Amino acid sequence: ERTQVVIVGAGPAGMLLSHLLAADGVDSVVVETRSEEYVAARIRAGILEQSSVDLLTEVGLGDRLTRDADKHRGIYLQWPEERHHLDFVDLVGRAVYVYGQTEIQKDLIDARRAAGQVVHYEVTDTALHDIESDRPSVTFTDSEGRARTVVADAIVGCDGSFGPSRAAIPARESWDRTYPYSWFGILADVAPSTDELIYAWHPDGFALHSMRSESVSRFYLQVPNGTDPASWSDDQIWDALAARLGHGQNGWTLQPGQITDRSVLPMRSHVSTPMRHGRLFLAGDAAHIVPPTGAKGLNLAIADVALLAPALTALLKGDPRLADGYSETALRRVWRCTHFSWWMTTMLHTTEDPFDTQLQLSQLRWVTSSQHAAAGLAENYAGLPIGF
Numbered sequence: 001e002r003t004q005v006v007i008v009g010a011g012p013a014g015m016l017l018s019h020l021l022a023a024d025g026v027d028s029v030v031v032e033t034r035s036e037e038y039v040a041a042r043i044r045a046g047i048l049e050q051s052s053v054d055l056l057t058e059v060g061l062g063d064r065l066t067r068d069a070d071k072h073r074g075i076y077l078q079w080p081e082e083r084h085h086l087d088f089v090d091l092v093g094r095a096v097y098v099y100g101q102t103e104i105q106k107d108l109i110d111a112r113r114a115a116g117q118v119v120h121y122e123v124t125d126t127a128l129h130d131i132e133s134d135r136p137s138v139t140f141t142d143s144e145g146r147a148r149t150v151v152a153d154a155i156v157g158c159d160g161s162f163g164p165s166r167a168a169i170p171a172r173e174s175w176d177r178t179y180p181y182s183w184f185g186i187l188a189d190v191a192p193s194t195d196e197l198i199y200a201w202h203p204d205g206f207a208l209h210s211m212r213s214e215s216v217s218r219f220y221l222q223v224p225n226g227t228d229p230a231s232w233s234d235d236q237i238w239d240a241l242a243a244r245l246g247h248g249q250n251g252w253t254l255q256p257g258q259i260t261d262r263s264v265l266p267m268r269s270h271v272s273t274p275m276r277h278g279r280l281f282l283a284g285d286a287a288h289i290v291p292p293t294g295a296k297g298l299n300l301a302i303a304d305v306a307l308l309a310p311a312l313t314a315l316l317k318g319d320p321r322l323a324d325g326y327s328e329t330a331l332r333r334v335w336r337c338t339h340f341s342w343w344m345t346t347m348l349h350t351t352e353d354p355f356d357t358q359l360q361l362s363q364l365r366w367v368t369s370s371q372h373a374a375a376g377l378a379e380n381y382a383g384l385p386i387g388f
């Protein structure tokens with residue numbers, strides 16, 4: 001089997017890349033270890049930057065997005081007795097949008113299916129070959145147990161931090177930070193108790209009130225690493241959310257509801273370079289992981305593939321310049337988001353160290369009282385333009 005680009009991973013990065021390449025007349029084959037149902041249903045990101053929305057709309061993926069995404073002007077930042085709104089539109093002229101990764105994934109699956117895209121789901125034994133040649137290939141066993149080989153001009157690893165692509169790059173350099181806390185994520189069938197997201201610093205630990213739609217709320221609680229999600233009762237969850245989010249303060253109330261999903265996610269920063277070796281390119285979580293605070297992960301993956309699609313198209317036409325610059329160009333944004341998500345994370349999560357507490361409260365007062373500090377947060381949160 002022959003194609004122009006083999007894409008490893010059918011998550012949002014891989015499927016969007018396949019869509020962007022097709023628009024440029026470049027054929028691709030996508031391989032994915034999970035099932036289509038699993039990829040479409042997994043609960044991940046929820047916030048899109050303006051530039052992500054603009055890109056998706058420009059490439060014909062904006063129908064449901066334009067109709068269903070909820071535009072937010074900013075966020076609330078709070079700590080006990082204080083809640084402050086940061087208006088990103090006033091501060092930097094850009095907004096953010098609530099639209100779940102599950103919805104983007106559905107839009108991508110529908111668009112690729114309508115275009116006749118080949119996606120092999122539930123493959124095993126994926127291996128990359130000859131990435132230093134101009135005829136690299138990917139071998140795998142398909143869902144029917146057949147051994148297959150796809151030869152291409154380039155391979156793109158969109159297979160996350162556990163996939164085989166990153167490990168195929170020799171002489172890597174990487175940077176890591178693990179955090180001494182995790183997020184307990186809760187999805188509930190209840191209308192959000194807030195119009196925009198609430199990021200709450202609290203002595204018991206960070207809490208976040210997010211949402212997915214008018215009738216579905218998303219919450220996160222800072223918990224110790226290794227916490228078993230089954231070890232919390234529903235009442236314990238709602239009590240902790242009420243306490244940390246400030247139920248009863250200034251007349252604000254938290255409305256509890258049916259919990260439909262719970263999971264604990266570890267928090268980690270990771271950058272692996274280079275993002276390209278020979279004819280193998282990495283995009284999204286395959287190259288970098290950010291902690292969730294600040295909602296950068298999906299937006300960064302979208303920015304990677306927005307850079308990569310024109311670079312691959314030019315490379316296949318004989319012009320290697322954008323492909324040669326891909327890693328360096330992408331990493332500028334990667335490090336900006338790595339810093340920002342670290343900065344938001346360390347501002348909001350409590351530690352055992354009372355010195356940290358005072359710095360956190362000082363930083364919170366600063367970003368909610370100084371226009372300049374607030375604009376810095378807003379510029380990063382609402383997202384730097386593609387190509388930054």
Ligand code: DHB
Pocket residue numbers: 044045046047197210211218291292293294295296
């Ligand atoms: C969500 C996740 C985040 O990390 C964040 O900063 C905001 C929202 C969410 O999943 O809704």
